[in-house]
Amino acid sequence: MANHKTKLAVFCSGSGTNFQAIFHAINERNLPAEVVLCVSNRSECGAMSFASQHGIATLHISEKQYETPEKFGAEMLKALEQNGIEYILLAGYLRKVPSSVVEAYSYKMLNIHPALLPKFGGPGMYGINVHKAVLASGEKETGATVHYVDAEYDKGPILLQGRVPVKSGDTPESLAARVLECEHRLYPDALEKLLIGSGQ
Incomplete structure (x- = not known):
């Protein structure tokens, strides 16, 4: 399946600048992937607007809409499966993923954190x-970390890190502005590493 494009969902709660960096990098680097779904706990945010403008399906889903965490998780999984x-x-x-x-997405879910994990x-x-x-x-250096998501906050295996001087x-x-610039470079690099590593 030489022409297979890995189908990605991006989860956002805000302006979606990392989402935009990923989207543009996929096109610029001709990566074998496409963002087909934007998931948010907020019906109106920059990320959802960006997705709509670029023909990407959107899903507003929040734990507040469901009686139990189990139902919330089941509905989210259903939507992810329906979109392949x-x-x-x-x-x-900014919400805990069910x-x-x-x-279901063990070693198939990444997060970006604005520090050099395991610190901060x-x-x-x-x-x-x-x-x-x-x-x-008093740290002299910080940065950003892309890591796999597991059951504990910010504890999953690290895929890639970028360093930023304080x-x-x-x-x-x-400091946040410089780290964000690092994030915008790092996340596409991590995605490329993931796609090549997964044999796509």
């Missing part, structure tokens, strides 16, 4: 909180 999803990329998705989905990971460590913690610790005078916002 082979890999899931978490890109600023355990049934994590199990775990519950509460997201967004600007991470960069505040890095600066408070500069004197950095604010959480200035």
Whole structure:
């Protein structure tokens, strides 16, 4: 299946800048993949708008819509299967993925984290909180990590890391901006590594 394109779902909660970086990199690098579904816990966000503008199917799904976590997970899995999803990329998705989905996509789900894991990971460590913690610790270096998703927050095996120096005078916002630039390069690199490694 030389012409097979791996079907990807991207999970987002916000503006979707990593989603956009992935989408553009697939085209620019001619990677054997396509984003066919954007999943979000928010019906209106930048990521969902970007998906709609580019003909990518969207799915607004939230645990609040279901009576039990099990039903939530079952509906999410059903949608992923209906779209033929082979890999899931978490890109600023601020909800815990249902355990049934994590199990079904073992070693087929990636996340990007704005720090050099295992440092500055775990519950509460997201967004600007991470960069505040890095600066408070006096670290001289930070970066971004793409890792496989498992049952524990930010504990899955690491696929790729990119390093960013911490500069004197950095604010959480200035550091966040540089780390985000790193993320936009790193996630496409990790996807390319994943696709080549999976023999596609």
